[in-house]
Amino acid sequence: MGRVSTAGAGAGGLAFSAEGLGKVYKTGDTEVRALRGVDLAIPTGEILVLLGPSGSGKSTLLNIIGGLDRPTSGKLHYGETELTCLNDADLTRFRRDHVGFIFQFYNLIPSLTAEENVRLVTDIAVDPMPAADALALVGLLDRRDHYPAQLSGGEQQRVAVARAIAKRPSVLLCDEPTGALDSATGIRVLEALAQANRELGTTVVIITHNAGIAAMADRVFRFLDGRIARIEVNAQPAQPSAISW
Amino acid sequence: MRSLDLKLVRDLWHLRGQAIAIALVLAAATATFVMSLGVHRSLAETRDAYYARNHFGDIFVGMTRAPRSVVDRIAAIPGVRRAEGGIQQYATLNFPRRVVPVRALLNAVEPDGPNHLNQVTLRQGRLPRASDPGEVVADEAFAKANGLAVGSQIEALIYGRKQNLRIVGIGLAPNFIYALAPGDIIPDDERFGVFWIGRKALEAATDRTEAINSLSLTLERGASGSDVIHALDSILAPFGGSGAYGRKDHLSHAFLDNELMQLSAMTRVIPPVFLLVAVFLVYIVLGRMIRTERTQIGLIKAFGYSDWAIGRHYLKFALAIALLATVMGTAAGIWMGDAMTRLYAQYYRFPFLYYRISLSVIVAAAALSFAAAALGAIGGVRSAVRLTPAVAMSPPPPPAYRAGTVERLGKAAGFSAIGHMIVRHIARWPGRAVITVSGVALSGGLLFATTQFIDSSRTMIDSFFFRAQRQDLTVTFTEPRNASALYALAQVPGVLRVEPTRAVSVKLSNGKRIERTAIESLPANSQLGLRIDRHGNAVALPASGLMLSSQLASKLAVRIGDRVDVEMLGGRRTQRSLPVASIVDEFVGARAYSSEQTLESITRDASPVGAALVRIDPSARDSILTRLRDAPMILGVTEKAAALVKFRAMIDDNMLTMIAFYVAFASAIAVGVVYNSARILFSERAHELATLRVLGYFRSEVGLVLLGELGLLVAASLPIGCFVGYGMGQLMTAMFSSDLFRLPFAPSRASYGWSSVIVLIAAMTTALTVARRVQKLDMVRVLKGRE
Structure with a gap:
């Protein structure tokens, strides 16, 4: 399990906590401050939605949380593990064991069938569910032998969800998961995410432009200019089926 | 046009690694061409000038x-x-x-x-x-x-x-x-x-x-x-x-001619291999470039550039590589030509011999490079010309993958998802896989074909110096002697065995086919002078009739049982017709042999002794040589061991220098092919590789996707390379053979091994340098956009 401990990431605790996270991108002579001192606490088992305009720092935060990127300043903890001081191999190990990713453009491997795309993850995970079960969870078992090019956008994104949940991740990080989908298809994908949260206790973080999706969140972080401008707690999260846009 | 040219310069810079890798292969063709044709011309022209100025007969x-x-x-x-x-x-x-x-x-x-x-x-x-x-x-x-x-x-x-x-x-x-x-x-x-x-x-x-x-x-x-x-x-x-x-039978001229023949054989065999590989490399690299620039092409056409302006733009890319190759290859060729010429000057005595740079040779080499580059570019240029702006600016259809037969077998064998990715990608681009495999195979083939010359010369040395010539010394008398001379030799302390030998110059003819040679005779029970065929077996002299070397038999167009007319040159000039009793497949010379009795029936004398084969006790060498040196009846003593040393030195100088050049060049092919395949593979798969990193695959595991595919292709190419090399080696030994020497084709297992190992090292080092790019994969950036 490398240097990443899961202690404290269990139910009731905090999945992630951060103090003063900052991120500066340097391109040539110009500096872009993507994050300007973010403090946050993400409780385990919640659905969290990050809302905000383009360039407000949501994706940067998500990438740092997922171990794809490093902050320039501040500290980030996953449970009791300080992610900010892990080396590259430990971060990879963290992603492999704990994190499921879902992206706007699915990022499926075109040369692998739906089931094989899921197997990419189950091949290396510690305690995965069978690939077929993951596909069954998103309602795509009958399309297991189809290649991505033979699936609709919504189906591809559901394969991506199946791939992300097959390892039984502690966290699901979703960057605009419905961005390329129509509303009906988008809702099916959100239902799959809610189901993972409900049945596997997975903490789900969703980035979106779409304010409607905030209705299903336990907590909503509103981003502006690299900071969390406001946090809203939703006492009665809605079912995805009740959302529309 | 100027902005397109600016794009050309930037593209070349962007793809400099690939451009240089292709240029290396083309440069190898240019260098071989400039070297061998240049040395050929230098030698031939120097010889002709020397002959003319000094009135060679x-x-x-x-x-x-x-x-x-x-x-x-x-x-x-x-x-x-x-x-x-x-x-x-x-x-x-x-x-x-x-x-x-x-x-x-x-x-x-x-x-x-x-x-x-x-x-x-x-x-x-x-x-x-x-x-x-x-x-x-x-x-x-x-x-x-x-x-x-x-x-x-x-x-x-x-x-x-x-x-x-x-x-x-x-x-x-x-x-x-x-x-x-x-x-x-x-x-x-x-x-x-x-x-x-x-x-x-x-x-x-x-x-x-x-x-x-x-x-x-x-x-x-x-x-x-x-x-x-x-x-x-x-x-x-x-x-x-x-x-x-x-002149053709004049020893000095014949040896020089033999060398020139080998140089021209080299010019004909080796550069085409490099040119062929370069054509394919240009084809795949330009093809990939045009696929990735599809949208740009559409845009540029939409701005009003003609189809031909676009076609010319990509053609220029290929020609720029050819230009680079010409410059590098010419420089390398001149340097090597100079080195080769210096080597020749050690064995061939000319009043002046220097490598003369000939403009026409360079122009011809450049023309070949440009033609190869243009030929490779045709496919890509045509597809760029044919793209209409509307089609070009819409995204290309997604690649259609299918599970092939290999895979269904793989499924049974329990392929991992990564295994499927590798195999399906190969199956998706079969043309490119074939080009990679054949390019690497050609590299291995060329390596094999050149390194087997070492086996070839070893086999010849073994056959000629150890199996056929069992004597230590050959003693030539000032004039033919009788048996008492042999007796005197045998009395020298340390001499273990003495056998007479004799060679008589003759003209052999079969109809209009006439060959000058010598008939050599040895005692029937000779232990020191054996006739050895190419399989290393001793062949007994026939009791009657002639034994011909297979070279001589083929030049005279005779088979066993046919008769040849024998005319003795000098002496009594007797003429006889004798049957061909046997044919021996020898490596050196085109000679004839007979028993002592048969030779006597031609010369009509009681076999005088022309020379003696002598085996000695090595510890008595110096004292024996001193005695022979001072004996007035002895014209010369040829010491086998000394000839062997000289022969090996010549092979080391000449052949190993040549082989070193070709090992470098053949490796250039492997490097060029693998580097380009790897870069294309990497650029096509960057998105997938980044996805794997995101999913939690380690860098080493992700690198395996790249290396696995390349490794499979290289592994497939190794046996093919041995097969190709076998054919090329056979062709080259045949082309390098002449009246003087016939090189045996006798590759050792080590040659198969060495050529495979060198290819493997060149290919894998190259693949690893590309795989190191996995380190720099920017997961975040790659995942932001659609591929």
Whole structure:
């Protein structure tokens, strides 16, 4: 399990906590401050939605949380593990064991069938569910032998969800998961995410432009200019089926 | 157009690694071409100029003894421009501190006379004066090897008489560009030298006043050599003429010709391999480039650029690579050509030999490079021309993957998802896989074809020096002796065995096919001189009839059971018809053999002994050689071990230098092919590789996707490379064979191994350098956008 401990990431605790996270991108002579001192606490088992305009720092935060990127300043903890001081191999190990990713453009491997795309993850995970079960969870078992090019956008994104949940991740990080989908298809994908949260206790973080999706969140972080401008707690999260846009 | 050219420059810079890798392969073609054709031209032109300036003869003949007046009769033969008679006499030189006998061939010169054929070029000093019979000119290579200079004195045994020679000049002549002692197959500058001495002095020393024993002549333009030879032979028949021959049978000329033939064979075989690979590399790289720039192409066309402007743009990309290759290849070719020429200058004695850079060779090499690049570009350029803006600007259809047969087998064998990714990608781009496999296979093939020359020469050495020649020394007598000479040799302490051998010059003919050669005879129970076929087996001499080497048999177009006409050259000039009793597949020379009795039936004498094969106790070598050196009846002693050392040194110098060049070039192919395949693979899969990293695959595991595919292709290419190399090696040994040597094709397992290992190292190092890019994969950026 490398240097990443899961202690404290269990139910009731905090999945992630951060103090003063900052991120500066340097391109040539110009500096872009993507994050300007973010403090946050993400409780385990919640659905969290990050809302905000383009360039407000949501994706940067998500990438740092997922171990794809490093902050320039501040500290980030996953449970009791300080992610900010892990080396590259430990971060990879963290992603492999704990994190499921879902992206706007699915990022499926075109040369692998739906089931094989899921197997990419189950091949290396510690305690995965069978690939077929993951596909069954998103309602795509009958399309297991189809290649991505033979699936609709919504189906591809559901394969991506199946791939992300097959390892039984502690966290699901979703960057605009419905961005390329129509509303009906988008809702099916959100239902799959809610189901993972409900049945596997997975903490789900969703980035979106779409304010409607905030209705299903336990907590909503509103981003502006690299900071969390406001946090809203939703006492009665809605079912995805009740959302529309 | 200027902005498109700016794009061209930037593209070239962006793809510089791939462009340079292709340029390396093309440069190898250019370099080989410039080197081999350049060296060929330098050698041929130097030779021709030397022949012309020093009046090298067209026809040569030896005889026992003829009056000088015969020269005028010969000069009157129609077609003869100029004839000159002379004396050639072997002598032994006394170097008191050396145990090894040193031989010299003395040639008569007219010190103050008219322009001579086979004229001597003086390097230092002057020609001998008629007034001083002891003055000689020594050949440059011999003088250098033995530390002789103008003013040095040597004691010589000429025609049984001791005489002091004083070197007054150092020189060289066109009939001794390649100087071999009789019986030797490799020049030995320390043990054999050519000398020029005043005619009167040599006449006096050899009791040949106003007589000659050799003659050269030049022909009028357009005269028939064979008519003149025929006339010459009938005039000289009464004087023991040993059969006239043209340049092609002149030893020095034949060796040089052999070298030129090999160089031109190399020009024909090797550059095409590189050119072919380069065509394919340009094809795949440009193809990929155009696929990735599809949208840009649409946009540029939408702005109003013509189809042809776009086509020309991509063609220029390929031609720019060819330009780079021409510059690199020409520089490398000149450097190598210069090195090769210096090597040749060690074995071939020219007054001047330097690598001459020929503009026409460079232009031809450049034309080949440009043609190959353009040919490779045709496919890509055509697809760029055909793209319509609307189609180009919409995204390309997603690649259709399918599980193939291999895969269904793989499923049964439990392929991982990564395994499927690798196999399906290969199946998706079969053309590119074929190009990668065949490119690497050609690289391995070329390596194999060149390294097997080491096996080839080893086999030849083993066959010639160890299996056939079992003697330690070959002792040549000043004139044919009887059996008592053998007895005397056998009495020398340390001599273990002595066997007589004899060679008689003959003309063999089958209808219009005529070959000059010698028939060699050995005792029936010989243990020291065996005939060995190419499989390494000893072949017994036939009791009657002739045994021909397979080379000779094929030149005469005869098979076992056919009859050949044998005409003895010199002596009694007897003529007989003899059956071909057997054919032996030998590597060296085109010779004939018979039993002693059969040879006697041709010569009609009681087999005098011309030479003896001697086996000695190695510890007595020095004392035996000293005794032989001082024996007046002995003309020369060839020591097998020394010839072997020389032969191996020549192979090391010449062949290993060549092989080193080709190992570098063949590796360039492997590097060029693998680098381009890897870069294309990486650029196509960057998105997928980043996805794998995000999913939690380690860098090493992600690198495996790249290396796995390349590894599979390289692994597939290795056996194919051995197969290709087998064919190429066979072709090249056949092309490198001549009348003088026939190289055996006898590849060892080590050659298969070495060529595979070198390819593997070149391919895998290259693949690893590309796989290191996985380190720099920017997961975040790649995942932001659609592929």
